[in-house]
Amino acid sequence: MTPVETPWWTPRRHADRRPLLLARNRIQAAMRLWLAREGFTEVDPAALQVSPGNEAHLHAFVTEAIGNDGLGRPMYLHTSPEFAMKKLLAAGETRIAAFSHVWRNRERGPLHSPEFTMLEWYRAGEDYTVLMADCAAFLRLAAEEAGAAVFRYRGVECDPFAEPERLSVAEGFARHAGVDLLATVDAAGVPDVAKLRPQVAAIGLRATEDDTWSDLLSRVLVAKVEPHLGHGRPTILDRYPVAEAALARPAADDPRVAERFELYACGVELANGFGELTNPQEQRRRFLMEMAEKERVYGERYPLDEDFLAALALMPPASGIALGFDRLVMLATGAPRIDEVMWAPAG
Secondary structure, three states: OOOOOOOOOOHHHHHHHHHHHHHHHHHHHHHHHHHHHOOOEEOOOOOEEOOOOOOOOOOOEEEEEEOOOOOEEEEEEOOOOHHHHHHHHHHOOOEEEEEEEEEOOOOOEOOEOOEEEEEEEEEEOOOOHHHHHHHHHHHHHHHHHHOOOOEEEOOEEEOOOOOOEEEEHHHHHHHHHOOOHHHHEOOOOOEOHHHHHHHHHHOOOOOOOOOOHHHHHHHHHHHHHHHHOOOEOOEEEEOOEHHHOOOEOEEOOEEEEEOEEEEEEOOEEEEEEEEEOOOHHHHHHHHHHHHHHHHHHHOOOOOOOHHHHHHHOOOOOEEEEEEEHHHHHHHHHOOOOHHHHOOOOOO
């Protein structure tokens, strides 16, 4: 049997993995210390929620909560602690962070596990660009604790100590795919699939009449853009089209794009950050659009968390971000798969 096929709980297999797991512990301890020094309060949101999140292509685990009356109601394991943490911001917290186990269905592979650890943190009253500096600090910390001079994944190297490159999504599409993305949205950011489809077809990717604008954007991003990000130094892919940022506020200087960025190293996405949307009416509208798309594609939809939408009216301006902790440890230790750096991977 290959090492991956050998059960993780066998003594020999565990002995091979243990140095990676101890590095994981060191990295997590260093990040906790950094957060404490920055004035963050660590919180522990419940995983069981009335809504797992309302993004069309996120898939949750559903269960049933049975009350004392014997009656049941559906509940979900969260795909992110976001809703609970934003409620805490509404309650008056200003800098909070959580290492949370989260669950996402239909996800399994070298970079995906149905259960994984997410570090999520929020800064009330601070610009989302501050999160970019936080990310750079965490890359350095992870490398130092793992004793890594560089990150490596599938033949690609990235210097975790280098200043990240900041690249807009539009710039990334133009540079790596030859696609003029902003020419396919109007002045308010409403996308036009008819303008994107011929550009996608021209670069040799599938572009059918059934594809939505979002489908085509994702196809180009995955095939042509992401593989080039985080080579040599980390990349911050910034200013997503507003149609691809359901939880982020529009950029002040261009309503076509949003205050949303993703962090990449070695072509691997590590984090997703926002200048947070705090308008409950606009958030409801976006969630309903996302759930309509989910029902169209997958035949299901998730309920809205009405308490979350009510809390948005009290939430201060803030920035927030979620980082895939297991992926960060994987890159820092050179592990080939994220389950190599999980103490007890999901079965």
